[in-house]
Amino acid sequence: MDFQLNLNTETVDQCYPTEPFCLAPTTIVAEALRQMKEHNRGAVLVCHDQIVIGIFTERDALKMMAAGATFDVPLQQFMTPDPIVLRAGDRVGKAIAMMAQGGYRRLPIVDDRGRPTGIITVQGIMHYLVEHFPTVIYNLPPEPHHSIHEREGA
Amino acid sequence: MIFCPYCGGENIEGDDDCAQCGQPLDDTYLTPPNSEVERSLLRDRISVLAPKRPIAAAPMTPVGDVLRLMVERRIGCVVVVDGNQPVGIFSERDALRKINVAAADLAARPVYEFMTPNPQTLVADAKIAFAVQRMDLGEYRHLPIVGEGGELVGIISARDILRHLTDNLARGG
Numbered sequence: 001m002d003f004q005l006n007l008n009t010e011t012v013d014q015c016y017p018t019e020p021f022c023l024a025p026t027t028i029v030a031e032a033l034r035q036m037k038e039h040n041r042g043a044v045l046v047c048h049d050q051i052v053i054g055i056f057t058e059r060d061a062l063k064m065m066a067a068g069a070t071f072d073v074p075l076q077q078f079m080t081p082d083p084i085v086l087r088a089g090d091r092v093g094k095a096i097a098m099m100a101q102g103g104y105r106r107l108p109i110v111d112d113r114g115r116p117t118g119i120i121t122v123q124g125i126m127h128y129l130v131e132h133f134p135t136v137i138y139n140l141p142p143e144p145h146h147s148i149h150e151r152e153g154a
Numbered sequence: 155m156i157f158c159p160y161c162g163g164e165n166i167e168g169d170d171d172c173a174q175c176g177q178p179l180d181d182t183y184l185t186p187p188n189s190e191v192e193r194s195l196l197r198d199r200i201s202v203l204a205p206k207r208p209i210a211a212a213p214m215t216p217v218g219d220v221l222r223l224m225v226e227r228r229i230g231c232v233v234v235v236d237g238n239q240p241v242g243i244f245s246e247r248d249a250l251r252k253i254n255v256a257a258a259d260l261a262a263r264p265v266y267e268f269m270t271p272n273p274q275t276l277v278a279d280a281k282i283a284f285a286v287q288r289m290d291l292g293e294y295r296h297l298p299i300v301g302e303g304g305e306l307v308g309i310i311s312a313r314d315i316l317r318h319l320t321d322n323l324a325r326g327g
Contacts, residue, residue, distance in 0.1 A: 003191045004323055030255050037254055042247060058246040059230075065249060065257035066221035093323070100316040105295070122312045123293050129319075130290045133192055137287045 003132060007093035012086050015095060015128045017109055017118030022047040025054065025076035032075055033061055043106055043119070046079045051114040054079035057106070085110045088117060092128065095120050194322045195283040200276060203318055205299045205308025210235045213242070217253065217268055218261025220244055230311070231296050234269045238305040240298045242269030275300045278307065286315060 022045045023032055032044055036058070046054035056079040064071065064078060084102065086095060086109045098104055099122055109118045130137050155164050156179060165173055172179055210233045211220050220232050224246070231245035244265050252268040253260055260268075274288050275298045285297055289312055299308035 003189045007323070033250070033254050037251055040251070042250070058250045061254075062221060062246050062249050063225050065253055066218075066225040068218075068258050068261070071255045096316050097320055100313060100320045103313060105313075122295060122316070123290075125316065126286060126290045126312055129286055133195060133283070133286075137195070137283050137290075 004093075006132065007096065008091055010092045011088065012090050012092060012095050012107075012109060012120055013088060013118070015092055015120050016124035017120050018124070020045055020108065020116035020118055022052075022116060023056075023075060024048065025079070026074045028071070029056075029061075029064065029073055029075055029078060030071035032056060033071060036061070042121075044075070045108055045116050045119070046075050047116065052083065052085065052108055052110055052116050054081045055083040055106075055108065056080070083108060085114075086120060087112070092125075096125055099125065191319060191322055194319070195286065196281060198282050198318070199279045200282060200285055200299060200310060201278040203282070203310050203314045205278065205310045205314075208233045208298060208306055208309035210240075210306060211244070211265055212236075213266035213269075214264045216262050217244070217265045218257070220265045221249060221253070221257065221261075224249075231309075232265070233273070233298050233306055233309065234265055235306055240273055240275060240300065240304075240306045242266060242271045243273045243296065243298070244269040245296070273298055275304075276310075277301075282315060282318065285310060289315070 021039065021041045023035070025046050025048055036042070036044060043055055043057040045052050046056055054076065056075050060078050060080065084098065084104060084107060086107050088109055088111060095107060098107060106119050106121045108116050109120060110116050156167055157164060165179060169179055209223060209227050209229050211223065213234055213236060224230070224232060231243050233240050234242035234244055248268055248270055274292055274294060276285055276288065278299050288294065288297060295312050297310055298306055299310060301307045
């Protein structure tokens with residue numbers, strides 16, 4: 001019950017958002033890929049005048065790699081325009097539901113003018129769960145492949 | 155009958171250690187689960203997530219073929235198997251970090267050169283709490299599920315776990 005209360009009261013900034021990582025829509029994909037690799041980021045927010053207008057993820061990159069596409073094109077050509085976003089005041093439960101149902105792995109957080117303030121990732125949500133259930137999750141035996149010894153005579 | 159504070163397994167009254175996970179049963183400092191979600195994390199096994207059939211590839215498969223497979227099957231990772239034993243995972247992140255703009259030049263190279271070797275695996279009767287812990291520690295989005303002989307039998311994703319939790323909450327948390 002407590003947990004459900006948390007989900008309905010705590011806001012998404014509790015889910016360890018990462019710093020927004022923004023590039024211009026005219027950035028060449030090859031340069032974006034280089035930067036994603038360098039900074040170990042799975043997505044870039046495509047921003048124009050500081051407003052999020054699209055998202056380009058490692059999934060988009062994968063499709064281009066598989067197709068043997070040229071990377072010498074601007075991001076705006078391969079980004080997903082107008083991504084689903086969260087507001088800073090949105091509840092954790094909303095983010096979890098959107099990820100579980102919509103299949104989104106990351107959701108940008110924007111302020112009331114559409115400027116990005118962070119990105120919530122599925123990893124951030126998992127960490128939130130661990131932090132909320134420390135007794136349940138941290139105290140587990142270290143090796144999940146525990147052998148189940150048969151009870152003698154049973 | 156008493157329940158193990160670690161794994162939730164049933165034990166005979168008077169036993170010192172849990173017959174399932176080997177942890178001591180007298181840990182009175184552990185607070186009992188106080189919500190349906192906590193109980194679910196401790197009680198439910200990975201098998202309730204109905205792990206999907208994994209898409210597997212042999213180590214020598216050209217990485218270009220694996221990239222196309224991931225797009226066609228709409229999956230985020232491929233389990234690299236030697237026979238039926240998982241020896242690595244090749245994920246979107248591996249593609250970004252190791253293939254990147256060189257996709258055309260590297261397409262014919264074998265996937266084992268780019269996979270993340272020795273993947274963390276779980277058995278289907280491990281608790282969901284285990285999976286959450288492993289995913290958090292290793293920052294994995296996927297965990298292959300193996301049978302008793304270490305053979306690949308399934309795969310679960312972080313999304314499967316989130317869906318399970320939201321289902322539990324919907325049932326009245």
